[in-house]
Amino acid sequence: MIDKLSWVAAYPEILLAVMTCVIALADLAVKTPLRGSTYALTLLTLAVVAVFLGMAGASGSTIEGFGGMIVSDPMGNWLKCFATIALMATLVYGRAYAGARDMLRGGELFSLSLFALLGMFVMISGHNFLVIYLGLELLTLSSYALVALRRDDTAATEAAMKYFVLGALASGFLLYGLSMVYGATGSLDIGQVMASIAGGEATLKGSVQVLVLGLVFVVAGLAFKLGVAPFHMWVPDVYHGAPTSITLLIGGAPKLAAFAIVIRLLVEGLQPLAVDWQQMLAVLAVLSLLVGNLAAIAQTNLKRMLAFSTIAQMGFLMLGLMAGVSGGDGSNMANAYSSSMFYVVTYVLTTLGTFGVIILLSRAGFESDTIQDLAGLNQRSPLYAGVMAACMFSLAGVPPLVGFYAKLSVLQALLASPSTFHVGLAVFAVVMSLIGAFYYLRLVKVMYFDAPTQSAPIEASLDVRSVLSVNGALVLILGIVPGGLMAVCAQAVAALFA
Amino acid sequence: MGLLSLAIWTPILVGVVLLALGRDQHAGVVRWVALLGALAGLAVTVPLYTGFEVGSAALQFVEKAVWIEGFNVHYHLGVDGISLWLVLLTAFTTVIVVIAGWEVITERVNQYMGAFLILSGFMIGVFSAQDAMLFYVFFEATLIPMYLIIGIWGGPNKIYAAFKFFLYTLLGSLLMLIALIYLYVQSGGSFALSDWYRLPIGGTAQTLLFFAFFAAFAVKVPMWPVHTWLPDVHVEAPTGGSAVLAAIMLKLGAYGFLRFSLPILPDASHEWAWLMIALSLIAVIYVGLVAMVQQDMKKLVAYSSVAHMGFVTLGFFIFSDLGMSGGLVQMVSHGFVSAAMFLAIGVLYDRVHSREIADYGGVVNTMPRFAAFALLFTMANAGLPGTAGFVGEWMVIIAAVKANFWIGLLAATALIFGAAYSLWMFKRVYLGEPGNDEVRGLSDINAREFLVMALLAIAVLAMGVYPKPFTDVMDPAVAELLRHVANSKLN
Numbered sequence: 001m002i003d004k005l006s007w008v009a010a011y012p013e014i015l016l017a018v019m020t021c022v023i024a025l026a027d028l029a030v031k032t033p034l035r036g037s038t039y040a041l042t043l044l045t046l047a048v049v050a051v052f053l054g055m056a057g058a059s060g061s062t063i064e065g066f067g068g069m070i071v072s073d074p075m076g077n078w079l080k081c082f083a084t085i086a087l088m089a090t091l092v093y094g095r096a097y098a099g100a101r102d103m104l105r106g107g108e109l110f111s112l113s114l115f116a117l118l119g120m121f122v123m124i125s126g127h128n129f130l131v132i133y134l135g136l137e138l139l140t141l142s143s144y145a146l147v148a149l150r151r152d153d154t155a156a157t158e159a160a161m162k163y164f165v166l167g168a169l170a171s172g173f174l175l176y177g178l179s180m181v182y183g184a185t186g187s188l189d190i191g192q193v194m195a196s197i198a199g200g201e202a203t204l205k206g207s208v209q210v211l212v213l214g215l216v217f218v219v220a221g222l223a224f225k226l227g228v229a230p231f232h233m234w235v236p237d238v239y240h241g242a243p244t245s246i247t248l249l250i251g252g253a254p255k256l257a258a259f260a261i262v263i264r265l266l267v268e269g270l271q272p273l274a275v276d277w278q279q280m281l282a283v284l285a286v287l288s289l290l291v292g293n294l295a296a297i298a299q300t301n302l303k304r305m306l307a308f309s310t311i312a313q314m315g316f317l318m319l320g321l322m323a324g325v326s327g328g329d330g331s332n333m334a335n336a337y338s339s340s341m342f343y344v345v346t347y348v349l350t351t352l353g354t355f356g357v358i359i360l361l362s363r364a365g366f367e368s369d370t371i372q373d374l375a376g377l378n379q380r381s382p383l384y385a386g387v388m389a390a391c392m393f394s395l396a397g398v399p400p401l402v403g404f405y406a407k408l409s410v411l412q413a414l415l416a417s418p419s420t421f422h423v424g425l426a427v428f429a430v431v432m433s434l435i436g437a438f439y440y441l442r443l444v445k446v447m448y449f450d451a452p453t454q455s456a457p458i459e460a461s462l463d464v465r466s467v468l469s470v471n472g473a474l475v476l477i478l479g480i481v482p483g484g485l486m487a488v489c490a491q492a493v494a495a496l497f498a
Numbered sequence: 499m500g501l502l503s504l505a506i507w508t509p510i511l512v513g514v515v516l517l518a519l520g521r522d523q524h525a526g527v528v529r530w531v532a533l534l535g536a537l538a539g540l541a542v543t544v545p546l547y548t549g550f551e552v553g554s555a556a557l558q559f560v561e562k563a564v565w566i567e568g569f570n571v572h573y574h575l576g577v578d579g580i581s582l583w584l585v586l587l588t589a590f591t592t593v594i595v596v597i598a599g600w601e602v603i604t605e606r607v608n609q610y611m612g613a614f615l616i617l618s619g620f621m622i623g624v625f626s627a628q629d630a631m632l633f634y635v636f637f638e639a640t641l642i643p644m645y646l647i648i649g650i651w652g653g654p655n656k657i658y659a660a661f662k663f664f665l666y667t668l669l670g671s672l673l674m675l676i677a678l679i680y681l682y683v684q685s686g687g688s689f690a691l692s693d694w695y696r697l698p699i700g701g702t703a704q705t706l707l708f709f710a711f712f713a714a715f716a717v718k719v720p721m722w723p724v725h726t727w728l729p730d731v732h733v734e735a736p737t738g739g740s741a742v743l744a745a746i747m748l749k750l751g752a753y754g755f756l757r758f759s760l761p762i763l764p765d766a767s768h769e770w771a772w773l774m775i776a777l778s779l780i781a782v783i784y785v786g787l788v789a790m791v792q793q794d795m796k797k798l799v800a801y802s803s804v805a806h807m808g809f810v811t812l813g814f815f816i817f818s819d820l821g822m823s824g825g826l827v828q829m830v831s832h833g834f835v836s837a838a839m840f841l842a843i844g845v846l847y848d849r850v851h852s853r854e855i856a857d858y859g860g861v862v863n864t865m866p867r868f869a870a871f872a873l874l875f876t877m878a879n880a881g882l883p884g885t886a887g888f889v890g891e892w893m894v895i896i897a898a899v900k901a902n903f904w905i906g907l908l909a910a911t912a913l914i915f916g917a918a919y920s921l922w923m924f925k926r927v928y929l930g931e932p933g934n935d936e937v938r939g940l941s942d943i944n945a946r947e948f949l950v951m952a953l954l955a956i957a958v959l960a961m962g963v964y965p966k967p968f969t970d971v972m973d974p975a976v977a978e979l980l981r982h983v984a985n986s987k988l989n
Binding site for chain 2: 155196378379393399404405411415426430433438441444448449482483486
C-alpha cells in the first residue's frame with residue numbers, strides 16, 4: 001500500500017511537517033523579542049515548499065499515494081503553492097504587530113501557523129473522507145489556538161471560544177454527513193464513492209434518502225467553514241475579536257483549502273448528486289450576497305465590515321460552483337470550477353493587501369480597526385492608500401483590477417447556460433455587487449476625501465514595505481494581464497476531469 | 499506599437515510616473531511634466547488625422563493581439579470615421595484641462611494631473627476598442643479617476659456627488675456586462691464586435707439586450723429621466739472635472755449607442771426608436787426649460803448639456819445619413835462648447851468663489867476680454883450660425899423634419915429655449931452695471947487663461963465656419979453603419 005510513489009505524492013507535506021518540528025525546537029534557543037531567526041527560518045522553509053509546489057503544479061502530473069488516500073494533482077499543488085505564499089505574506093505583515101502585543105513570547109505563532117498550513121495541505125491533498133477531516137481538524141485546532149494567542153485580551157479570548165464552539169459544531173455536521181455518505185456507499189474513498197453513486201449501487205440499496213440527507217449535512221459543514229449565510233454567524237465575531245494578524249491568517253489562506261475540499265467532496269465525490277447540491281449552493285449564494293452586502297453597509301468597525309464583505313464574496317464564489325452542471329449537462333464543469341478557483345485565488349490576494357494595510361496602521365497600544373482610522377491615509381502615505389484603494393476597487397469588481405475578472409469569469413460561467421434561473425441569479429448578483437461597491441467606495445472616500453485624524457508616522461520595515469507594494473502591484477498587474485493566472489486555473493481544473 | 503496604442507498609453511504612463519514621483523514641493527515640475535505628457539498625447543494623435551484615409555468606411559490603424567486567451571479576448575484597436583474625431587477631441591481637451599488647472603490646483607498636484615492623464619488614456623481606449631471586453635474595461639476604468647477627481651478636489655457636497663456619479667453609472671454598466679456575456683455565449687465564445695454585427699439574434703433577446711445597453715449608455719449620455727446625477731455632479735466637480743465630464747465622458751454613452759445598440763440590435767433599435775425619440779425630445783424641451791430657471795451657473799450649463807445631448811440621441815434614432823452625421827457633429831461641437839462654458843465658469847469661480855448667477859452682474863466692465871470670449875461661447879451654446887453649436891443642431895433638425903414634421907418642429911423649439919437660457923444667463927452675469935464690490939474688483943484673465951479661451955474659441959469658430967473636415971471623415975462610416983442598421987437580424 002505504501003510504495004515509492006506515496007512518498008513522492010506527499011513530499012511537500014512531509015517536508016513541511018519535519019521543518020515545523022525543527023522550527024518549534026530551534027525556537028527554544030531564540031531569545032530576541034521579534035524572534036528574527038525563527039521568522040527567517042520559517043520564511044525560508046515556506047519559500048522552498050512554495051517553489052517545489054509551483055514546479056509540481058506546472059509539471060501537470062497527477063500522482064496518487066498511500067493507496068489513493070492522498071492525491072498530488074495540479075489543482076492541489078497550485079492551491080497549496082498559493083496558500084504557502086499567502087501564509088508567507090501573512091507572517092511578514094503580522095510579525096511586528098504580534099510582537100507589539102505580547103504574542104511572540106514564544107515561537108508559537110510560527111509553529112502553529114505552520115501546523116495550520118500543514119492542515120490545509122492535508123485537506124487539499126486528501127482523497128479520502130477521513131484524511132480530509134484530519135486535515136480540517138489540524139487546521140481548525142491550530143486556528144483556535146492562534147486566535148487565543150493574545151492571552152490577556154478578553155476580546156480575543158471570547159472570539160476563540162466562539163470560534164471553537166461553532167467550529168466544533170461545524171466539524172460535527174461535516175463528520176455526521178460524511179458518515180451517512182459512508183453508510184450509503186460503503187466507502188470513504190472519494191473515487192469509490194463517486195463510482196458507487198454513479199454506478200447506481202448506492203441508490204439500488206434504497207439508501208438514496210440517507211445519501212441526500214448526508215449531503216445536506218456535508219454542505220452545511222462546508223458552508224460553516226467557508227462562512228456563507230446562513231452559517232456565517234461566527235465570521236464577524238471572530239474577524240472582529242481576533243488579533244488582526246490572526247484574522248488575516250484565518251481569512252486568507254484557509255479559504256483556498258476550503259475551496260479545495262468543496263471541489264474534492266462535492267465535485268469529485270458527489271458529482272452525480274450535483275442537481276441536489278447546486279440547489280443548496282444557490283440558496284447559500286443568494287443569502288450570502290444579501291446578508292453580507294446589506295450588513296456590511298451598517299458596520300463602523302473595519303474588520304467587521306470586511307467580515308461581511310467576505311460573506312458576500314463567498315456568496316459570489318458559490319455562484320461559480322453551482323454553475324457546473326445544468327440540466328444534466330456537465331460540459332461547463334471545467335469552465336465553472338476554474339472560474340471559481342480564479343475567484344478564490346484573487347480574493348485571497350486582495351484580502352492579503354487589505355489586511356496588510358490595516359495591520360501596518362496599527363501600532364503598539366493602538367488598533368487601527370475602525371473605518372475612521374483610515375481617514376486621510378492618502379495624505380499620510382499615498383503608497384499604502386493606493387494599495388488599499390486598489391484592493392477596494394478590486395473587491396468591488398471595477399476594472400482594470402483583478403477582482404473584475406474574477407466576477408467576470410464567474411458570471412460568464414453562470415451564463416454559459418442562459419436559462420432564466422441563471423440569468424436571474426446573475427442580475428441579482430450584479431445588483432448586490434452594486435450595493436457592495438458602496439461600502440468599498442466608502443473606504444476609498446475615507447482615505448482620499450477626508451482629512452487625517454492621526455498624525456503618527458507610518459513605520460514599516462523593509463520586508464513589510466516591499467511585500468505590501470508587490471501585493472498591491474499584483475492586484476493591478478493581474479488586472480491588466482489576467483490571462484496567465486486564468487490559464488493556470490484552467491490547467492489545474494482540467495486535470496481533474498482528465 | 500501602433501499609433502493608437504501610443505495615444506492610449508502615453509498619457510497613462512506619464513500619469514503613473516506623476517503619481518509615483520510627484521510631491522507638492524515640486525508642483526512646478528509636476529505641472530510641466532503633465533503638460534508635456536498631455537502635449538505628447540496630443541502629438542501622437544496628429545498622425546491619426548493626417549494618415550486617415552478619408553472616404554473609407556473601414557477600420558484604420560488596426561492593432562490586434564491576443565489579450566486573455568481563456569476568454570478569447572483580444573487587444574483589438576482601430577478607428578473609423580465615427581471615432582477619429584472623438585479621439586482627437588479627448589487628447590485636445592486633456593491639454594486644455596491641464597493648462598486650466600495650472601495655478602488653481604495647489605494641493606496634491608501630481609495626483610490631480612495624473613488622474614486626468616490616466617483618464618484621457620482610458621477614454622481614448624473606449625473610442626478605439628474593437629473588442630467588447632476591452633471596451634468595457636476602459637469604459638468602467640474611467641470611473642475610478644473621475645470618482646477621485648470629484649471627491650478630492652470637488653466642492654462642499656463633493657462626497658455625495660462622487661458616490662452618486664459612481665454608483666449611478668456602475669448600475670448601468672453592470673447590466674451591460676451581463677448583456678456582453680450573453681452575446682459572448684451566443685456567438686460561440688467571441689467578444690469581437692465584428693462577429694457580433696453578423697450574429698442573428700431573436701426579437702425578445704434583442705429587446706432585452708437593447709434595454710441592458712440602454713441602462714449603461716442612457717445613464718452616461720445622460721438621457722431623461724436618468725439624467726439627475728449630472729447636475730449634482732457638475733456642481734460639485736472641480737472645473738477641469740466638469741469640462742472633461744461634459745466634453746468627453748458624456749460622449750462615451752452616445753458612442754456606445756453607435757457601436758453596440760444600433761448595429762448589434764438593429765431590429766430592437768427600430769422597434770424602440772419611438773421611445774428614444776420621445777425621451778430625446780423630452781430632454782431637448784423639458785430639460786431646456788428646467789435649465790432656464792437655474793440659479794447656479796454650473797447647474798444651468800449641466801442641464802443645457804442634457805438638452806444638447808438630446809439632439810445627439812435624436813439624430814441617431816431617426817436613422818438617416820443627415821441625422822446621424824448631425825448627431826456626431828453635435829457630439830464633437832458640444833465637446834468644445836461645453837468644455838469652454840465650464841472653463842469660463844471656472845475663471846469666474848476662481849476669483850469670486852461663487853457659482854450663483856445672483857452674485858455677479860456687469861462683469862464686462864471689469865473683464866472685457868473675458869466677456870468677449872464668454873459671449874462667443876454663449877452664442878455657440880445657443881446654436882448661433884457660424885459657431886460649432888449651430889452645425890449639428892441644424893443637421894439634426896433638417897433630418898427630423900424630413901422624417902416627421904412634428905418631431906422636427908418640436909426639436910427646433912430647442913433653439914429658442916437654448917437662446918433664452920444662454921443669453922439670459924449672459925445678460926445677468928456679464929451685462930449691466932457691476933452688481934457688487936467683488937465684481938468691481940475683478941481683474942481680467944491672465945495669459946494662461948487667455949490661451950485656454952483662445953484655443954477653444956478657435957475650435958468653436960473653425961468648426962462652425964468650415965465643418966467639412968468633420969463631416970467628410972464621418973460620412974462613409976455613417977453610411978456603413980446605416981447599412982448595418984437596415985439589415986434585420988431576426989431569423
